[in-house]
Amino acid sequence: LAKCTFFISHLTFSDILYCDENVCVCVQTTIMAVEFDGGVVMGADSRTTTGAYIANRVTDKLTPIHERIFCCRSGSAADTQAIADAVTYQLGFHSIELDEAPLVQTAASLFRDMCYRYREELMAGIIVAGWDRRRGGQVYTVPVGGMMTRQPVSVGGSGSSYIYGFVDSNYKPAMSKEECLKFTAEALTLAMERDGSSGGVVRLAVISEQGVERQVILGNQLPKFSTV
Amino acid sequence: MSEELFPEPEWLSEEVKTGTTIIAVTFDGGVVLGSDSRVSAGEAVVNRVMNKLSPLHDKIYCALSGSAADAQTIAEIVNYQLDVHRPRTQYHRTFNKDVILLTSPDDNVVVKQKKKQHLHEIGHILNAFEFDKAWDRTVLRKIKEKVPHDLSIEVEDDPLVCSAATLVKNISYKYKEELSAHLIVAGWDKKKGGQVYATLSGLLTSQPFAIGGSGSFYINGFVDAEYRKNMTKRECQEFVVNALTLAMGRDGSSGGVAYVVTIDKDGAEEKCVLGNELPKFFDQ
Numbered sequence: 001l002a003k004c005t006f007f008i009s010h011l012t013f014s015d016i017l018y019c020d021e022n023v024c025v026c027v028q029t030t031i032m033a034v035e036f037d038g039g040v041v042m043g044a045d046s047r048t049t050t051g052a053y054i055a056n057r058v059t060d061k062l063t064p065i066h067e068r069i070f071c072c073r074s075g076s077a078a079d080t081q082a083i084a085d086a087v088t089y090q091l092g093f094h095s096i097e098l099d100e101a102p103l104v105q106t107a108a109s110l111f112r113d114m115c116y117r118y119r120e121e122l123m124a125g126i127i128v129a130g131w132d133r134r135r136g137g138q139v140y141t142v143p144v145g146g147m148m149t150r151q152p153v154s155v156g157g158s159g160s161s162y163i164y165g166f167v168d169s170n171y172k173p174a175m176s177k178e179e180c181l182k183f184t185a186e187a188l189t190l191a192m193e194r195d196g197s198s199g200g201v202v203r204l205a206v207i208s209e210q211g212v213e214r215q216v217i218l219g220n221q222l223p224k225f226s227t228v
Numbered sequence: 229m230s231e232e233l234f235p236e237p238e239w240l241s242e243e244v245k246t247g248t249t250i251i252a253v254t255f256d257g258g259v260v261l262g263s264d265s266r267v268s269a270g271e272a273v274v275n276r277v278m279n280k281l282s283p284l285h286d287k288i289y290c291a292l293s294g295s296a297a298d299a300q301t302i303a304e305i306v307n308y309q310l311d312v313h314r315p316r317t318q319y320h321r322t323f324n325k326d327v328i329l330l331t332s333p334d335d336n337v338v339v340k341q342k343k344k345q346h347l348h349e350i351g352h353i354l355n356a357f358e359f360d361k362a363w364d365r366t367v368l369r370k371i372k373e374k375v376p377h378d379l380s381i382e383v384e385d386d387p388l389v390c391s392a393a394t395l396v397k398n399i400s401y402k403y404k405e406e407l408s409a410h411l412i413v414a415g416w417d418k419k420k421g422g423q424v425y426a427t428l429s430g431l432l433t434s435q436p437f438a439i440g441g442s443g444s445f446y447i448n449g450f451v452d453a454e455y456r457k458n459m460t461k462r463e464c465q466e467f468v469v470n471a472l473t474l475a476m477g478r479d480g481s482s483g484g485v486a487y488v489v490t491i492d493k494d495g496a497e498e499k500c501v502l503g504n505e506l507p508k509f510f511d512q
Contacts, residue, residue, distance in 0.1 A: 165447030190453055225453050
């Protein structure tokens with residue numbers, strides 16, 4: 001990593017997928033999830049880069065794990081896809097055994113078990129969010145290393161560094177669904193504006209008792225700020 | 229044996245860096261600068277109350293970040309270079325008549341009494357020639373035009389912020405490979421009012437506001453969202469303190485107290501906001 005002289009120092013280890021003297025491949029992103037009373041709002045940008053080339057400008061980083069449980073993926077695309085597939089399988093099996101919808105905490109625990117056990121080989125930062133009957137909307141974050149913690153709002157990915165200040169100052173407990181959507185869209189816009197490896201459109205998903213509503217905010221419809 | 233049990237702490241050999249947060253914002257009529265107060269060497273905090281806003285002139289300050297030694301040296305050099313803008317206060321007691329040193333006796337200008345006093349106070353020596361009446365400005369202008377360079381000449385007006393920033397930029401650019409410091413220069417002058425200049429690695433750019441230092445990454449989103457043009461002085465000070473608090477909350481190498489300097493046409497006002505007076509935000 002000391003050879004990556006052209007990267008700014010605050011990039012976290014998890015953003016760098018592969019590195020040698022000639023090429024450095026990063027899978028960088030900005031992901032976010034917020035709880036509100038009755039569900040969660042999840043958001044992500046839509047850019048996947050390999051080096052300086054944008055491999056996919058309309059990626060969908062919000063992956064369904066179960067009917068009302070989604071995850072946002074950051075870090076190595078291959079690792080997170082593999083983990084997500086494995087957890088989806090395990091959770092589906094578990095849900096059939098119980099004959100009822102699984103808890104969000106169960107999904108998060110499955111992610112955590114896998115991320116912790118194989119933490120030396122994996123590079124995966126995951127935010128698990130969803131709705132269940134017992135505890136309503138919940139957001140769990142499983143960063144690189146395999147810790148798991150529940151948080152009312154969680155940001156992740158390389159672009160998240162730029163919006164910690166904004167999220168800390170603008171988050172209020174007990175926001176409504178519309179306020180959460182606006183908050184997430186604004187935060188992702190600000191991160192996409194400053195982080196070279198986040199961009200494209202903003203994909204949002206609202207998960208509640210009624211199900212999942214997905215939205216896309218295109219580039220020209222993003223919120224505008226006076227300096228941006 | 230003792231070295232193995234108690235190896236020398238790494239902060240003894242680590243370079244002292246001001247991993248920091250600095251911010252400067254213009255408002256209608258001046259600028260507000262802010263900084264945290266933590267200086268770290270590796271993992272140790274070597275100074276928790278350092279004021280990183282150093283004056284370059286009466287109404288021009290700069291905010292330091294990066295390597296502490298480099299930044300302080302640049303600030304001191306530019307402070308010295310701008311001292312030419314200060315009037316001297318030497319009195320010449322041996323002359324009982326004011327004298328003006330002019331390059332040739334053909335120059336026939338006269339100075340009003342008040343100005344003669346001032347020129348005497350600031351160290352000009354006046355020759356007793358026959359003078360015609362003229363405006364004071366003409367005298368000064370002729371002096372500035374004609375006096376040879378080895379005579380040190382004081383410039384009456386305060387320096388422009390742009391000049392101070394250019395001096396900083398020249399040093400940063402010339403020694404770009406050796407230095408690692410980023411200074412933000414901000415101040416007020418008569419010509420353009422409050423201005424903020426960023427001089428990262430030798431570029432010079434004037435901006436409505438600028439942030440710098442390791443803690444600034446975390447507040448990029450916040451300042452983009454919250455900055456408004458034409459804020460009042462109060463709003464600007466609150467904006468700076470909020471931004472510093474958020475950055476200090478997230479960045480391990482920023483912390484301590486917040487120093488805030490407000491510069492407008494009346495001068496510079498320094499303030500220190502202690503830790504328990506900083507605003508509180510929701511902390512998840």
